[in-house]
Amino acid sequence: xxxxxxxxGLQYCKWDREYFHFLHQSKITAVHIxxxxxxxxRETLARFGEWNTLFSQNEDLxxxxxxxxDIDKAKELGKVGIFFGxxxxxxxxxDISLVEIMRKLGLFIMQLTYNNQSLLATGCxxxxxxxxxxxxxxxxxxxxxxxxxxxxxxxxEQSTLETIEYSSRAIxxxxxxxxxxxxxxxxxxxxxxxxLAHTKGLLGLSLYPFHLPNTSHCTLDTFCQMAADTVEVxxxxxxxxxxxxxLRQPQSILEWMRNGRxxxxxxxxxxxxxxxxxxxxPSWFSDxxxxxxxxxxxxxxxxxxxxxxxxLGKNWSNFLASSLQPHKxxxxxEATN
Amino acid sequence: xxxxxxxxGLQYCKWDREYFHFLHQSKITAVHIxxxxxxxxRETLARFGEWNTLFSQNEDLxxxxxxxxDIDKAKELGKVGIFFGxxxxxxxxxDISLVEIMRKLGLFIMQLTYNNQSLLATGCxxxxxxxxxxxxxxxxxxxxxxxxxxxxxxxxEQSTLETIEYSSRAIxxxxxxxxxxxxxxxxxxxxxxxxLAHTKGLLGLSLYPFHLPNTSHCTLDTFCQMAADTVEVxxxxxxxxxxxxxLRQPQSILEWMRNGRxxxxxxxxxxxxxxxxxxxxPSWFSDxxxxxxxxxxxxxxxxxxxxxxxxLGKNWSNFLASSLQPHKxxxxxEATN
Numbered sequence: 001x002x003x004x005x006x007x008x009g010l011q012y013c014k015w016d017r018e019y020f021h022f023l024h025q026s027k028i029t030a031v032h033i034x035x036x037x038x039x040x041x042r043e044t045l046a047r048f049g050e051w052n053t054l055f056s057q058n059e060d061l062x063x064x065x066x067x068x069x070d071i072d073k074a075k076e077l078g079k080v081g082i083f084f085g086x087x088x089x090x091x092x093x094x095d096i097s098l099v100e101i102m103r104k105l106g107l108f109i110m111q112l113t114y115n116n117q118s119l120l121a122t123g124c125x126x127x128x129x130x131x132x133x134x135x136x137x138x139x140x141x142x143x144x145x146x147x148x149x150x151x152x153x154x155x156x157e158q159s160t161l162e163t164i165e166y167s168s169r170a171i172x173x174x175x176x177x178x179x180x181x182x183x184x185x186x187x188x189x190x191x192x193x194x195x196l197a198h199t200k201g202l203l204g205l206s207l208y209p210f211h212l213p214n215t216s217h218c219t220l221d222t223f224c225q226m227a228a229d230t231v232e233v234x235x236x237x238x239x240x241x242x243x244x245x246x247l248r249q250p251q252s253i254l255e256w257m258r259n260g261r262x263x264x265x266x267x268x269x270x271x272x273x274x275x276x277x278x279x280x281x282p283s284w285f286s287d288x289x290x291x292x293x294x295x296x297x298x299x300x301x302x303x304x305x306x307x308x309x310x311x312l313g314k315n316w317s318n319f320l321a322s323s324l325q326p327h328k329x330x331x332x333x334e335a336t337n
Numbered sequence: 338x339x340x341x342x343x344x345x346g347l348q349y350c351k352w353d354r355e356y357f358h359f360l361h362q363s364k365i366t367a368v369h370i371x372x373x374x375x376x377x378x379r380e381t382l383a384r385f386g387e388w389n390t391l392f393s394q395n396e397d398l399x400x401x402x403x404x405x406x407d408i409d410k411a412k413e414l415g416k417v418g419i420f421f422g423x424x425x426x427x428x429x430x431x432d433i434s435l436v437e438i439m440r441k442l443g444l445f446i447m448q449l450t451y452n453n454q455s456l457l458a459t460g461c462x463x464x465x466x467x468x469x470x471x472x473x474x475x476x477x478x479x480x481x482x483x484x485x486x487x488x489x490x491x492x493x494e495q496s497t498l499e500t501i502e503y504s505s506r507a508i509x510x511x512x513x514x515x516x517x518x519x520x521x522x523x524x525x526x527x528x529x530x531x532x533l534a535h536t537k538g539l540l541g542l543s544l545y546p547f548h549l550p551n552t553s554h555c556t557l558d559t560f561c562q563m564a565a566d567t568v569e570v571x572x573x574x575x576x577x578x579x580x581x582x583x584l585r586q587p588q589s590i591l592e593w594m595r596n597g598r599x600x601x602x603x604x605x606x607x608x609x610x611x612x613x614x615x616x617x618x619p620s621w622f623s624d625x626x627x628x629x630x631x632x633x634x635x636x637x638x639x640x641x642x643x644x645x646x647x648x649l650g651k652n653w654s655n656f657l658a659s660s661l662q663p664h665k666x667x668x669x670x671e672a673t674n
Contacts (some may be wrong), residue, residue: 038431090431094375095598117456117470119599126392128467135599142601261432261474262456264479 001295004309005029005075007316008291009242010085010153010175011039014249015054020061022247023080025288029313030081031069032109032174032242035277037087037259038242041098044091048105064106068321083320085109085151085174087257089118089139096135098143108324109149109174112136113156113165115269116262121159123151124185125269129156132166144168147326149319153242157189164195169323172202175211175242178233181226182213184270190233197234202319204242205230207290208271209279211244216280219232220293222303223282227311236307240315243285246278254278338632341646342366342412344653346541346579347422347490347512351586352391359584361415362625366490366650367408367418369446369511369579374424378435381428385442388419388501391634399543401443405658418642420657422446422488422511424594425474426455433472436479445661446486446511449473449500450493452606453599458489458496461522462606466493469503477661481505484663486656490579494526501532505558506660509539512579517552518563521607527570539656541579542567544627546616547607548581553617557630560619561638564648574646577652580622583615591615 006027012034013019023031036048046140055064063074065083082201084107091107092098102110112132115123120136122129132140140163143150150171152160164171173196179187188196188203196203205227213226214220230239246253254277258269280286284293291312298308343364349371350356360368392401395595400411403422421443424507428444429435439447449469452460457473459466462536469477477500480487489497501508511631516524525533525540533540542564549555550563567576583590591614595606605613617623621630628649635645 040430058350091432093377093598094427096601097598116472117454117467119456122467126467126470130454130459130463130465130467133463135453138600138602261430263475264433270542318557 001027001292005071005313005317006291007313009240010034010315011243011245013247014246017058019248020058020080022288024061026081026291028291029075030065030083032083032085035084035088036088037114037257038090040090041093054274068317068324071317077140083108087111087154088114089120094119096142099148100146103146104146107148109151111151111154114154114249119208121154121163123154126156129158131162137166145327147322147324154186157161157192161190161195164199164201170199170201172319173284174204175206175244177206177211177226178230182211184211187211193233197238202238202240203234203313204240206242206244207285208244209281216282218282220284220297224297227298228301236310237315241312251277338364342408342578342650342654343628344650346577346653347371348580348582350582350584354395356585357417358396358643359625361398365403365417365628366412367420368488370423371424372421373428374594375427376453377427405654405661408654420429420445424448424491425451426454426457431456433475433479436476436485440483440485444485446488448488448491451491458500459493460491461493463493466495468495468499474503477504482664484661486660491523494529498532501536501538507536507538511541512543513580514543514548514563515567519548521548523548523607530570534575535619539575539577539652540571541577543579544622545579545581546618553619555619557621557634561634564635565638573647574652576648576651588614601617
């Protein structure tokens, strides 16, 4: 796997030097890191500021991905490239002009909603799904214009289908699995997968136990079988990995993800009151061998070298390359330099 | 009308000394003023701050209504009482704990949504109406607990019906008319009016031309006939006035109301590109005689002295009296003192 560009399409770990060593050992070339869950505009700026400090203190290990060619540069330099996404639309609050501002600051990807109804669309945990809102349609137009990628990982069925159809550019589901492999509110129907593939979108297969068949006990073979079945539905160019790896995070972070500031009662998300903690990762995806294990599993599953290359990174880098350029000339050049 | 307590259930005028003189001449005892449309938490605090200055500079003309008995005090002192509401849930942003904070600062009333989908419920201008969201239900519980009044004036049908049913306390529609009188997205169906009345809620009849039969040309007789027809549906205890009077405001304010920060294209709300300006008020509701004209119109329509008293103010004061106390003892006393 050493020659491959390996991209993990979603992580949210405790970002520090120790973890950057871990990423390095994992042979990951670039990783989409979750900058924020529920943070508002001001708090998002603080997260960017904290990352600037991390970059300067760990420049021997990590580097920011500012344009897509930086992924190759990271590979050459033996560093791990970092690019940013938001799991919710909270960074733009109620202000459409903040889409361009956030893109200029380096927010490549933004989910339209995180589990709950947002100002833009419906999350997968709501009882009713009303699709894209009036504001939502304008934000999709604006994200299309400035080259910010739409992510519907935590969105509901109708909202996802409508967004795929409404958006003039391909979207991603950075971290989720097919419902046919495991029924979970967060996983995606064949209708969504087919529509996503039809529009040249991307699915990142998730390793988060609640999304896996047999959860924490999912075997590597089962995971790779799911990958094969997903490729059967979507084609080889539309499937990558988005591990949703959350390592070394305290319980308080899980509670923040689930509850934000919206709930006075404890919400347990995909867990329950009797199963409130972080789920245990599958044994083959719990240390720095994880991506290598997947590579070997895909080999055993019968995927060719070219196919493994696509699933482990090339599909993500191709998708980023076609998604991050602005659509119109009226965007100032700095936004995507 | 001089002996009556007159309450206008919604105004958004240019608040200055000249206007406070106008309110005084209008014989209005107390008025629900719109503090914010789309302002976020920080901006809402600024609006409270500006009102503190207005109170101190105009204490001969106006006074804050801090508890319901202040309405009688305003009448005795010959001042106009001011109480605050928000036309959107923007003051609490994404944070349920801000409901109690805003109530403590004097926010008596809050709409769950203003035309568009909010984090809580659906506005009347959305194509699809998904009702109360997960966060919305928690906010209703919290508003019920602290004694903040729910207002669904700009909400959609299903969201309004669900909220009336879900809320443990009566809600209001501070400014809207029945759809049977004039079909407009903002006006309310008989199903809503009946459900509102059944739960002892309150409707404030609107004078905003877009909500009136024959818009700006609505006659006083037609308005009073609408009042009679509404009382027929809802009973005499559930109908008041919420004029939605917007006097002396520039076009930029209308554009802020309609577009907030969510739209890059100009949205014309109830108007259109060829009718983009403030509508003209009916001639009988365009100066300080407006409330007196309505009083006389109701008399001509056959309403008794007691009925006129209820419609012009007593229904509002009764509703406020039963709505502003906290439900539970765990709310600190200052919140409703």
